Amino acid sequence: MGADRAGPTEGTLAVEPVKVALLGCGVVGTEVARLLTTQSGELASRVGAPLELVGIAVRRLGRDRDLPVDPSLFTTDAEELVTRADVVVEVIGGIEPARSLVLRAFAHGASVVTANKALLAADGPTLYEAAAENGVDLYYEASVAGAIPLLRPLKESLAGDRVTRVLGIVNGTTNYVLDQMDTTGMGFAEAVEQAQALGYAEADPTADVEGFDAAAKAAILASLAFHTRVSLDDVHREGITEVSAADVRAAQLQGCVVKLLAICERGVDAAGDETVSVRVHPAMLPRAHQLAGVRGAFNAVYVEAESAGQLMFYGPGAGGQPTASAVMGDVVAVARHKVVGGRGPGESAYAQLAVQPMAETVTRYHVRLDVADKPGVLAQVAGVFAQHGVSIEAVQQRQVTTGDGAGRAVLVVVTHSATDAALAATVEELEDLEIVDSVAGVLRVEGGDA
Amino acid sequence: MGADRAGPTEGTLAVEPVKVALLGCGVVGTEVARLLTTQSGELASRVGAPLELVGIAVRRLGRDRDLPVDPSLFTTDAEELVTRADVVVEVIGGIEPARSLVLRAFAHGASVVTANKALLAADGPTLYEAAAENGVDLYYEASVAGAIPLLRPLKESLAGDRVTRVLGIVNGTTNYVLDQMDTTGMGFAEAVEQAQALGYAEADPTADVEGFDAAAKAAILASLAFHTRVSLDDVHREGITEVSAADVRAAQLQGCVVKLLAICERGVDAAGDETVSVRVHPAMLPRAHQLAGVRGAFNAVYVEAESAGQLMFYGPGAGGQPTASAVMGDVVAVARHKVVGGRGPGESAYAQLAVQPMAETVTRYHVRLDVADKPGVLAQVAGVFAQHGVSIEAVQQRQVTTGDGAGRAVLVVVTHSATDAALAATVEELEDLEIVDSVAGVLRVEGGDA
CATH class of the missing domain: 3.30.70.260 (ACT domain)
Structure with missing residues (x-):
């Protein structure tokens, strides 16, 4: 395996491995551990140094895990684990203990990669500030739209442009349900049952069908798109439980399809000041719209920017492998910063826009x-x-x-x-x-x- | 305008402006100059320091340019201009003098942002190595697919994944021509004339219709996707001049549409070694394929990766404003590196894959x-x-x-x-x-x- 040719300031001389700790070993964590192990050669070439998996924090030891890693890497002591890592991958989910562990990792100088949309939407600024204070990275591409490269494009590729609108199908479960209702004419309850049977919906589908998951993602998207702070509480949220077969038929008669959309738009208030509108609700969308053709459990996000015009990003929005792809892209980026120095762009919230009621x-x-x-x-x-x-x-x-x-x-x-x-x-x-x-x-x- | 909240290591204390030199003031250059001037407040917040336009190199002075910039910024001495910039934006196009000016900028410690696909496809490695030797950045998002964030996702978001195939509509002119042939039944010559009348095709459409433009982009995409060197000479190229109305009709009878595709795929040679196939040619594509619905002069690129699955990126592939959006995203990134330190990922060509005949x-x-x-x-x-x-x-x-x-x-x-x-x-x-x-x-x- 040749060394990265990125130049004299990086790569070739850095033989110290970058230590990676994994918090959580569910569907995504398992896949991350597998990629760290099986793709180690390629990853080392891309980072400029080997990535060393130093531990995997789990709730209980002794489970059979189908992973090609040293069993001694598993530990139940996540608090200790984060203190001996350069990069911490948090895929536990939920607010606690994820939040405390991430803050502890920062305090010990580790960068963090997370897929935790709920945590970011609930308490992002605390984390962004802690990362900045400690001069480390917090990356979270996997938190929105799974494998689709979306946050990095919004944050970096469009950093010289002015985003005016983001319109996204960011929840695969509800898109599957609405797509089934559209193609078969079935009602909401029946479509949810089918989604559950196929593994697209959880036994308790509340977080998806009530729009909580999409709302957390909308808050993250709006913050990045408009350089302002938007939390989950700022997001107007309506789920799809009230969408009836009659609504879907009515949409069809209008040449439309019903989708659950996460919408982030610039607006203006009565005083003429700029605002942002951030909302999640079902809506009719003309069938000719790029997003209307997004079928099944796929995700897609449509972005309008003043110079770029209309862009769309499409791909799998969930699943262990796709989510792990996004996590690993972030791991390579923050590990590379550990090797060659520098930090990715931190929170950009200078605009301080009011949220439109x-x-x-x-x-x-x-x-x-x-x-x-x-x-x-x-x-x-x-x-x-x-x-x-x-x-x-x-x-x-x-x-x-x-x-x-x-x-x-x-x-x-x-x-x-x-x-x-x-x-x-x-x-x-x-x-x-x-x-x-x-x-x-x-x-x-x-x-x-x- | 508030300061970027990215943290104590960046932004708030850096008041030294980042000096930006613009080479070329055509359609894209004009738009870049306009954005640097009109969006200066937002850009400063995102970079962590003001961007100062220190000069615009043009072939001839004295033309009326509808730009809100100090006329004394215009100069015909590009060689001198690049020596006093931190960031050089090259939008002249073509091989020389662009190549010499970029190398000269590197030698003087400037980072370079370019939209020059021809130069990169012809002589990329010389430039990548010169950038690395001088510890500066070479960014070129605008060189492929205009405003669509594509190179950064390939290079960074998918850095932890393994890309297996890239299938792209990366030339808007030929897509417009083929789309017209598909929807109206007209022949190639007539469709080209119409594209010329509407400004979608140049008076001499050779670079587009013979596939040269798409081939340069394919070389860049393959290099990034597969971490290997691919030059324009490695790309098998066929244009659309031989595509007849009968071919388009035949495709329709098969439920297909004819598109000019840039294709980058992994392969295996007779000895079992990994190879890459990089080619540009017209092809039939099933109408159900994501790329089949890309109409008019739009671009779209479909990417398959082992973990991520199937992704698609869609948007305007050309034009002054969209291209300037991509250029400015790169300008913010490399200017930020000047302020806070660090460098973006350089060339990654460790894989050294053979090109499949x-x-x-x-x-x-x-x-x-x-x-x-x-x-x-x-x-x-x-x-x-x-x-x-x-x-x-x-x-x-x-x-x-x-x-x-x-x-x-x-x-x-x-x-x-x-x-x-x-x-x-x-x-x-x-x-x-x-x-x-x-x-x-x-x-x-x-x-x-x-």
């Missing part, structure tokens, strides 16, 4: 109403929209045959851009109209020109 | 034959394929009405994977068969499982 967020809406089929209904409904300043782009009315002989109809209204508050007030008033049986569905429409 | 390259083929319509023709044709060890996947025969009453038919043969040499020998022998009027078209079929 959801009520002020502007988007388009698709409103489906069950109404009486008689003259004057449309005028009355349109009047309510107008009264709240919500401009209508298109209306469709369809007669419905009912058993009792009363004339009923379905009225579909697609609006121009309006604030969430105006739309909510409109819907509330519509529900009180005598001619409206019910507001059968409200879905935001995304993917047009903002 | 095109004759040994394995792919599938679509062969269209004009034949006599009589019994035994298929057997005879199939015999020739078999004789050369080329296995047939599917055959279709279609009768053709001719004026002279003689029965003619079109025979379409799609093969399983075969070497280029075997296919070439097969075609040569087919052309000699009495029952074969002509071999009307041969196109490789890509995008299946290798």
Whole structure:
């Protein structure tokens, strides 16, 4: 194996190995350990020094693990392990003990690579600041969209550009469920059961279907895209549990597909100051949109930037191997910094933008109403929209045959851009109209020109 | 404007500006100068120090340039300019004087950002080594696929993975031409004229339509993907000038689309040693393939890696603004290294893989034959394929009405994977068969499982 040809300042003379500690040995950890072992020659060439796996912290010893590593590397003492590593890979997940271990690693001069979106979205700034204070790296490419190189492009490739919007399908479970509903017409519950049977959804699918997972990722994406701090609490979150087969059919009739989107957009508040809107919710997306064709459990993120224009990144968003690929890319980067010096870009939060309240967020809406089929209904409904300043782009009315002989109809209204508050007030008033049986569905429409 | 919060080791105390010299002020250079000027506050926050534009080298002074910069910054003395910069942005293009100026910049301790694919593909190693010897950076994200963050992901995000294949639409001009032929049925010449009228093709479209531009990009992609040296001479190159309306129709009948692909694949030679195959040629691609839907002048690159799986990167592949976005991302990175120390990863060519001769390259083929319509023709044709060890996947025969009453038919043969040499020998022998009027078209079929 030849040495890295990167030049006299690096590689060829560095024979001291970089010590890597692995915290967690689940699906991702196992794969990371395997790659560290089986690809050691190639990795050494890329880093400029060998990577030495010095320990694997697990909850319990003695489990049969199908890994080609020295069994003595396993330990239950993660606190001790992090003190003797140059690079700590945290793939335990959750807030504690991950948080304390990462901080302890920093304090001992180790750089950290993590896939822990929940921790970053909940308490990122504490970690970013601790990394900076100790002059070490905190890398987390694997925390969003699995194997897809996304955070490094946002943080580094687009560092000379101005990102205006990020629109992402960042949760494979919900994309699988919605895709099944779209292609087969099945309902939400049935699609979730199928996803569970195939291993795409957990026994308790709450974190996915309620949008918590996507919201954590949205917070991370928004922070990077707009150079500002966004935490999980700043993210407006709606899951897909309320998406019905009727909603999916309604989307199809509009030439759209329903996707759970993580949306990060620049906005402006009433005082004219720049804001960011960060939200996760199901939305209709035109079938011609790049993201509409993302099938099954795949992830894709669409980025708009002032100079670059429209970019898209696509790939597997989860799974042991894809996630390990992202972790290992980060391991090579931070290990190389240990060998040749330097540090990757740290947190960039200079912009300090305010987060736009959801009520002020502007988007388009698709409103489906069950109404009486008689003259004057449309005028009355349109009047309510107008009264709240919500401009209508298109209306469709369809007669419905009912058993009792009363004339009923379905009225579909697609609006121009309006604030969430105006739309909510409109819907509330519509529900009180005598001619409206019910507001059968409200879905935001995304993917047009903002 | 707040300071970058990246920590005590960077940013806040560095008030010395980073001096940036711009070589060339064409479409891309103008946009780079504009961004350096109008985005100076944001850029300073991201770099940790202001970027100071110290000069713009142009061929002739006195032209009206619509740029908000001090006119005294323009100079015709590029050789002098590079000696007083920390970062040199080379957007002149071509081999000389770009090459000499880049080497001179390195010798004076400047890092270089370039969009010059021709120079890198022709003489990359000289530049990589000079950068390493001088301990400076050479970044070139803009050289391939314009605004799409692609080289950094390949070089850094996938540094812990093993890339097995890169399949890219990396030339917008030819993609526009082929897309027009596909959607309208027009011929090659007419589509090129239209591309010229719309500014998608140059007056002399040779570099694009003959595949030279894509070949330079393929050499760069293969070098990065496989950690080995690949130069322009190593790339097998075929342009799209021979692609006919009939080829495009034939592809449609197969559920395919014709694309000019840059292909970089791992292979194995007769001795069992690893090789790389790097080639640019038109190929049929199934419409279900991610790349098949890339329309107009857009670029997209599909990457397969062992752990990550299948990734795709999509966006604008050319144009002043998108290219400037990629240039500026690199400028921020190398300027930051000037401020906080460190260097990005240099050339990684440890793998030293041999380049597979095109004759040994394995792919599938679509062969269209004009034949006599009589019994035994298929057997005879199939015999020739078999004789050369080329296995047939599917055959279709279609009768053709001719004026002279003689029965003619079109025979379409799609093969399983075969070497280029075997296919070439097969075609040569087919052309000699009495029952074969002509071999009307041969196109490789890509995008299946290798």
